[in-house]
Amino acid sequence: MTVIQRPQDKLRTPKPLKKPARFTPPWPLNLYQTAIGKKWVMGLTGLGLVGFVVAHMIGNLHLYEGQLEVAEYAHSLRTIGAGLVPETAVLWVLRLGLISMFGLHIHSAITLSAMNRAANSRYQAPRDFAAANFASRTTRITGIIIALFVVWHLADLTWGFTGGFMGWRGDGFNHGDPLWNVDNSMSNVVIAIWYMIATTAVAVHLFHGIRSAFISIGLSSPKFNPLIKPLAAGIAGLVLVGNLSFPIMVMTGALEADEPLDVHELIATEFKEAAE
Amino acid sequence: MEETLNITLKVWRQDGPDERGRFETYDAPNIGTDMSFLEMLDVVNENLNEDGNEPIAFESDCREGICGTCDLMIDGKAHGPEKGTATCQLHMRKYSDGDTIVIEPFRAASFPILKDLAVNRSALDAIVMAGGFISVNTGAAPDANLIPVPKEASDQAFDAAACIGCGACVAACPNSAAQLFTSAKIQHMNLLPQGQAERWKRTEAMVETMEMFFGSCTNHGECHDACPKEIPLDLIAWTNRDYIKSKNKNRKLAGQKG
Numbered sequence A: 001m002t003v004i005q006r007p008q009d010k011l012r013t014p015k016p017l018k019k020p021a022r023f024t025p026p027w028p029l030n031l032y033q034t035a036i037g038k039k040w041v042m043g044l045t046g047l048g049l050v051g052f053v054v055a056h057m058i059g060n061l062h063l064y065e066g067q068l069e070v071a072e073y074a075h076s077l078r079t080i081g082a083g084l085v086p087e088t089a090v091l092w093v094l095r096l097g098l099i100s101m102f103g104l105h106i107h108s109a110i111t112l113s114a115m116n117r118a119a120n121s122r123y124q125a126p127r128d129f130a131a132a133n134f135a136s137r138t139t140r141i142t143g144i145i146i147a148l149f150v151v152w153h154l155a156d157l158t159w160g161f162t163g164g165f166m167g168w169r170g171d172g173f174n175h176g177d178p179l180w181n182v183d184n185s186m187s188n189v190v191i192a193i194w195y196m197i198a199t200t201a202v203a204v205h206l207f208h209g210i211r212s213a214f215i216s217i218g219l220s221s222p223k224f225n226p227l228i229k230p231l232a233a234g235i236a237g238l239v240l241v242g243n244l245s246f247p248i249m250v251m252t253g254a255l256e257a258d259e260p261l262d263v264h265e266l267i268a269t270e271f272k273e274a275a276e
Numbered sequence B: 001m002e003e004t005l006n007i008t009l010k011v012w013r014q015d016g017p018d019e020r021g022r023f024e025t026y027d028a029p030n031i032g033t034d035m036s037f038l039e040m041l042d043v044v045n046e047n048l049n050e051d052g053n054e055p056i057a058f059e060s061d062c063r064e065g066i067c068g069t070c071d072l073m074i075d076g077k078a079h080g081p082e083k084g085t086a087t088c089q090l091h092m093r094k095y096s097d098g099d100t101i102v103i104e105p106f107r108a109a110s111f112p113i114l115k116d117l118a119v120n121r122s123a124l125d126a127i128v129m130a131g132g133f134i135s136v137n138t139g140a141a142p143d144a145n146l147i148p149v150p151k152e153a154s155d156q157a158f159d160a161a162a163c164i165g166c167g168a169c170v171a172a173c174p175n176s177a178a179q180l181f182t183s184a185k186i187q188h189m190n191l192l193p194q195g196q197a198e199r200w201k202r203t204e205a206m207v208e209t210m211e212m213f214f215g216s217c218t219n220h221g222e223c224h225d226a227c228p229k230e231i232p233l234d235l236i237a238w239t240n241r242d243y244i245k246s247k248n249k250n251r252k253l254a255g256q257k258g
């Protein structure tokens, strides 16, 4: 893009903040070079991740069914489409989709933030914001909390690295036994509080993110707008209540596992029967 | 009898584009409540002049809310506390005796300060010059209503066309994004039949010029709140949609060139 300048403007139009791109990839990749294209990516990946967060929260509710049932649910996730493709193949396709959505979401956030920092010049007196709310002003902070939390959460409840973490955690990690692991992790007050902070950060992030995504991908109209805020608040609230309940229930002792399950044994026997 | 106020001002003073600025405090005694904000500044400037001091540089032109020249950041709000009005339409009756008012210029990396409260907003002109027009062959004026326009489209185009180009949306935005201004300037033509011929060229050119100077929108909505014409946020969404389409359409049109 070249800036048109009338001769008398030569001195007046400020220098562009952005240099023209040296190399333009073919469509549609060139969209990602522009801020609005990045916002589309951010909005679409964001909505995809919202879908994941909601599905994850609903899946978590299996914890309330009992130790055996939630282990069976976990097993069935790992073996989606097991009759047709190798075990965990479908799961890995889903996981790769999730990882790339996370990656793109974070990358576009970082590059857009850098652009905004360059375009900004700080006011010397305090600002009086009218429309920007707590959620919208803190998306970057809640985003960083969520990114850290995701790493922790995988280490804690997927990989089990935190099994003997500084002696904080109870009786170690039992692969494929969610209730046992959740109970052991969240019986520690510090870990439970960290889960609650992160869950709150997710909800706050979603509240602004969902509303924002609709504008970024051009879904906004006088008729549709009054629905967007309640929708965002509803989804954020649902995720918040659902996910906060787990650390709270573990601490009150309502969610408890007495014995680790012998998951290998179960896969060979009961889960197989259930599948058939 | 007319009431009068005694106001204290904290005003940003900066001698030139590359000088260091600072806040200076001035007394504004005996300000009539019927005065506009700019008239109050005029009084302060007269006093400064009489004492042999440099008056405060600020911009204004029409003083009736239609030109978009009067840009002040008043107590951390673009165009001051009153909603839907430009600085010149803000009146001193909004304030009470003894108030302290902080006045800063509009700030953004692409709004360099010229002097005191006056900033250079030529970057906004660059966006309009990139495509904020329709090309018509002049001749006899066409008959009125020759081209039918749906009522909804004409209403929305009018809402968008109300933008006076003041730049308050940029000043209010925590990211210094110019999306509300650019969207208003794009959509008041994209919504009408007369704007269709250059729709995709216009959208691509104006958005990409905007991105050279300004930040990117994170959908806070501060711009709409500061805007003296209350330009709707929907225009931003529609521009986001048009821009994505334009990249594809312009590519196809380019392919048709022999």
Ligand code: SF4
Residues within 6 Å of the ligand: B068, B162, B163, B164, B165, B166, B167, B168, B169, B170, B180, B181, B184, B223, B226, B227, B228, B229, B230, B231
């Ligand atoms: S959109 Fe509103 S705030 Fe922005 S330049 Fe136009 S009139 Fe001013």
Ligand code: FES
Residues within 6 Å of the ligand: B060, B061, B062, B063, B064, B065, B066, B067, B068, B069, B070, B086, B087, B088, B089
């Ligand atoms: S001086 Fe023209 S809009 Fe205020």
